[in-house]
Amino acid sequence: MTKLLRPLLVLFVLLLAAPAVQAQFYQTPGPNSPTSKDEVQLYQTPDGKLSGRVSIPDAKLGVLVQPEGREWREFRMVWLKIIAGALILGPIAVLAIFYLIRGTIRIQGGRSGRPVPRFSGMDRFAHWTTAVSFLLMALTGLILTFGRMLLIPLIGHPNFTMLAEASKYMHNFFSVPFVLGLVLIFVLWVRDNIPEKADLVWLKTLGGVLSKSGEHPEAGRFNAGQKGVFWAVVFGGFALSLTGFLLMMPFAVTGIGGMQILHVAHGVVAALMIALIIGHIYIGTIGMEGAFDAMGSGVVDENWAKDHHRRWYEEQLRNGRANEDERLRHRAAE
Amino acid sequence: MARMKFLCDAERCIECNACVTACKNEHDIPWGINRRRVITLKDGVPGERSISMACMHCNDPPCAAVCPVDCFYQTADGVVLHSKDLCIGCGYCFYACPFGAPQYPQATNFGGRGKMDKCTFCTGGPEADNTMEEYQKYGTNRLAEGKLPLCAEMCSTRALMAGDGDVLADIYKERTVRRGYGSGAWGWSTAYGQNDRGDAFGPGREGTGGS
Numbered sequence: 001m002t003k004l005l006r007p008l009l010v011l012f013v014l015l016l017a018a019p020a021v022q023a024q025f026y027q028t029p030g031p032n033s034p035t036s037k038d039e040v041q042l043y044q045t046p047d048g049k050l051s052g053r054v055s056i057p058d059a060k061l062g063v064l065v066q067p068e069g070r071e072w073r074e075f076r077m078v079w080l081k082i083i084a085g086a087l088i089l090g091p092i093a094v095l096a097i098f099y100l101i102r103g104t105i106r107i108q109g110g111r112s113g114r115p116v117p118r119f120s121g122m123d124r125f126a127h128w129t130t131a132v133s134f135l136l137m138a139l140t141g142l143i144l145t146f147g148r149m150l151l152i153p154l155i156g157h158p159n160f161t162m163l164a165e166a167s168k169y170m171h172n173f174f175s176v177p178f179v180l181g182l183v184l185i186f187v188l189w190v191r192d193n194i195p196e197k198a199d200l201v202w203l204k205t206l207g208g209v210l211s212k213s214g215e216h217p218e219a220g221r222f223n224a225g226q227k228g229v230f231w232a233v234v235f236g237g238f239a240l241s242l243t244g245f246l247l248m249m250p251f252a253v254t255g256i257g258g259m260q261i262l263h264v265a266h267g268v269v270a271a272l273m274i275a276l277i278i279g280h281i282y283i284g285t286i287g288m289e290g291a292f293d294a295m296g297s298g299v300v301d302e303n304w305a306k307d308h309h310r311r312w313y314e315e316q317l318r319n320g321r322a323n324e325d326e327r328l329r330h331r332a333a334e
Numbered sequence: 335m336a337r338m339k340f341l342c343d344a345e346r347c348i349e350c351n352a353c354v355t356a357c358k359n360e361h362d363i364p365w366g367i368n369r370r371r372v373i374t375l376k377d378g379v380p381g382e383r384s385i386s387m388a389c390m391h392c393n394d395p396p397c398a399a400v401c402p403v404d405c406f407y408q409t410a411d412g413v414v415l416h417s418k419d420l421c422i423g424c425g426y427c428f429y430a431c432p433f434g435a436p437q438y439p440q441a442t443n444f445g446g447r448g449k450m451d452k453c454t455f456c457t458g459g460p461e462a463d464n465t466m467e468e469y470q471k472y473g474t475n476r477l478a479e480g481k482l483p484l485c486a487e488m489c490s491t492r493a494l495m496a497g498d499g500d501v502l503a504d505i506y507k508e509r510t511v512r513r514g515y516g517s518g519a520w521g522w523s524t525a526y527g528q529n530d531r532g533d534a535f536g537p538g539r540e541g542t543g544g545s
Contacts, residue, residue, distance in 0.1 A: 050520070052375035055351060056368055063434050064373045064387055065524060073396045073430045144402045144424070152404055157420055161403050165422040169446075250425055250447070260429050 049257070060251055072260040080267045084145060087275040095282045105288040107303045114302040116316055118294045126188055127295055130181030130237070133174040138274050140167035140174075145267070175244055182237045189230060192221040198311075199224035221312040229280055236273045240266060336498035337412040338455055338477075339526065340486070341506055342386045343519055346493035349374055349384035353485035353494050357388075360456070360484045361473025367437040369453040370485055386485070386494045389414060389435035389453035390525035397427035397436060397452075411477070412499075413455040418471045423447040432524050455496070456483040499526070 050064040119127070143151070144167055152160045202217045202224035217223075222230065243266040246253055254262065284291050290304035305313040349372050357363065357370045370388040375381075391414045398406035398414065405420035406427075425447055427436040439448035449471075458475030461468035468475060476484060486496035495502050506519065 050375070052373040053377040054371050054373055055349075056354070056371055058366075058368065061368060061371050061434055062373055064375065064385065065432050065521060066434070067432060067524065069396055069430045069432050073400050076400045076426065076430070148402055148404050157404060161405075161420045161422060164403050164424075168422055168424060256429065256434070263429065 060255060063256060066256055068257055068260060072263070075264055075267075080145060080264075080271075081149070083268060084142070084271040084274070087271040088142075088278070091275045091278045095279065095287075099282075099286065104286060107290050107301060108307050109303055111290065111304075112302045115299040116302050116305045116313060117298060117321060118300045118305070119298045121298065122184075123188055124295055124298055126181050126184035128181075129177050130185055130233075133178035133181065134237075134273075134277065136174050137171050137178065138270070138277070140171040141270055142274075143167045144171070172248055175241065175248075178237070179241050182234070182241065185230075186234055189222070190234075193227045193230040195224075195227060196220070199227060216307055216310070218310045219308065219312065220315075221309060223309065225283075229276065232273070232276050236269055236276070239269045240273065243269070337500070338391060338497065339412070339499035339502055339522075340388065340390055340455075340483075341495045341502045341519055341522070343493045343495070343506065343509065344375075344383040344385045345509075345513065346491045347372070347384040347386060348491055348493070350490065353386050353489055356484045356488050357453070360476075361454075363451070363473070364439060367439060367451050369435075369437065369451065385520055386489075387433055387435075387521070388485070389431075389455070390433055390521050391453075391455055392525040396430035396432065400426045400430040402426060407460070409457060411455075411457075413457045413477070415454055415457060415459055415472075416450065416452070417460045418449040418451075419460075421449045423449055425450075427452075433521060456481070 049066045049068065051062050052064055054062045144164060147160055147164055147167075151163070155163070198218060198220070202219060205217050207217065207219075207223060207225050243262045246262050247259070247266060250259060284295065290301050291308075293300050293304070302313070305316070351372050354368065354370050354372060358368075361369070363369060370386060372384055372386050374384045376383065391408075391412055393412070395406060395408070395414045397416075398404075398408070401416075402424060403420050403422055405418075406414060406416045408414050423438060423446065425436075425438065427450060428434065428438075435452045437451045439451065440446060454472050454475075456474060456476035458464070458468045458478065459472035461471065463475050463478035476482065481487070483496040486494045489495075495505065
């Protein structure tokens with residue numbers, strides 16, 4: 001009898017226990033359980049950085065999710081291209097229109113043939129060191145920014161990788177002569193670039209560029225426009241160097257957020273500097289007769305000096321550095 | 335066609351780091367590169383969770399978007415791969431990646447960081463499947479052998495799963511129903527939330543992975 005009863009009892013107990021087992025297997029939602037999809041972590045878009053601890057010796061890998069990367073992507077893919085594109089094509093278009101209207105700014109009364117020394121060998125070394133490295137870095141930087149869009153369809157992926165890799169190395173290595181030239185420029189010319197009262201007059205008339213009679217406000221060795229270029233190059237160049245060297249040593253100083261900010265700053269300042277230098281190149285070459293001589297041979301024409309830097313020219317006369325120098329006259333005649 | 339995804343259930347991850355070790359061993363990853371890592375949140379305080387993180391093989395990969403040389407591509411299974419022949423090691427993909435997946439063999443050499451390396455979902459690279467060249471650059475190609483990524487295959491608690499996203503979602507749904515709550519897995523909305531359009535893309539084509 002007991003032999004028959006035992007399995008029945010076991011079955012009875014199991015049947016009684018079944019709901020309890022079921023309840024243990026499928027838990028009922030607690031008070032903190034999510035009621036909608038938005039409350040489930042799996043589907044949430046994190047607003048901020050989510051970091052924790054990693055056992056591997058690389059602290060930056062402790063960042064689990066960094067949604068800021070999306071904003072940096074937006075900058076790199078959209079804003080940088082718009083900003084850089086506008087700051088390059090804009091000035092070129094404006095200068096082209098200006099050139100068509102105004103043409104080359106001529107020397108009043110033509111060239112006299114009498115030389116006035118303007119920039120020494122050291123001055124020109126500093127200028128061209130900075131200039132050549134800046135132009136190369138601007139070009140290589142633009143290749144890395146716009147190359148995928150403009151060059152890959154033309155030359156293909158493998159060729160562009162070669163170009164981009166060379167650009168990356170050139171961009172990094174030319175930073176050294178750039179900084180050297182920048183320091184030299186600052187030391188050599190800061191004395192003549194202190195703002196003064198006459199600069200206000202120059203700025204009000206925009207250096208006389210709009211006057212048809214060819215009147216120029218008086219200026220010392222550097223006019224207000226050149227002083228503007230000087231300080232923009234000093235501060236912009238310093239900002240580019242600082243951000244650039246920090247980008248070259250990734251994660252040495254900042255974390256991921258800092259690297260993104262450095263890249264944004266580097267890109268925007270570089271675009272502004274390119275726009276400035278386009279204007280600088282224009283006025284130093286086709287924009288103004290006789291201006292290139294200053295940085296080319298280092299010697300300018302007397303009439304050019306009288307036109308654009310009358311006060312500086314008179315100083316040179318008083319100090320006996322103009323007109324009297326036979327040696328320079330011979331060199332200019334060659 | 336399957337849409338390959340990773341899912342790490344933080345309710346199950348015990349921070350044993352076996353996935354990290356398995357990955358390093360399987361692909362002969364050099365010192366300093368971590369294709370996969372285990373991150374512990376709220377370490378030592380109530381609510382501590384660990385989660386294993388690698389490349390999530392996003393639908394709209396930020397790395398592929400920002401790459402200046404366009405070296406990324408996505409397979410028909412939705413796996414995001416890249417060509418080490420095209421990569422110039424600029425580091426942009428690391429700035430854009432939400433999960434910190436891209437790795438570089440050198441810390442710094444005046445800006446030279448070597449070719450980027452990241453999780454391949456055990457799918458190798460653009461070279462022919464299971465060749466020595468592919469192995470040396472990208473590690474083994476388990477998918478070509480019909481196997482899933484090793485990190486997930488050997489996970490002792492089945493916290494880390496890899497495979498078709500629909501299957502993973504079903505498994506995870508069953509788990510959350512049984513537990514009664516669903517939190518504890520990160521990254522899916524970031525990786526797969528946008529543009530789940532279902533068409534694969536290759537170099538030169540804007541697009542997203544299959545669903």
